[in-house]
Amino acid sequence: LVFLPPYSPDLNPIEEAFLKIKAWICQNSDVFAANDGMFYDMYEALFVVTAEDAQGYICHSGYF
Template sequence: IIFLTPYSPDLNPIEEAFSKIKAWIHRNSDVFAADVGMFYDMYEALFVVTAEDAQGYITPFSQL
């Protein structure tokens, strides 16, 4: 058993996915300026993280 500190963003793979999604949102901030299609824009932002990205985030932790 490996005990982690109460909050370790460096040891939490989902943080890398959130970071990629937030970067996409910042790059496309002009799209989010209009409130009309925000739901669909958010939906599109979630697909920025690919299966390969997710595998890359998780693989280093499987070797701990």
């Protein structure tokens, strides 16, 4: 059993996915400012992270 630090973003794959999503939102901020359908814009932003990205994040974290 290995205990991790209480908050370790380097060991948490979701942090890398959030970083990519936030970068996409910043690059497309004009779409968010001009559109009232923020729910659908966020839904679209989630698809920025591909399966290959997710696999890379998990490998980078050292879980597998």
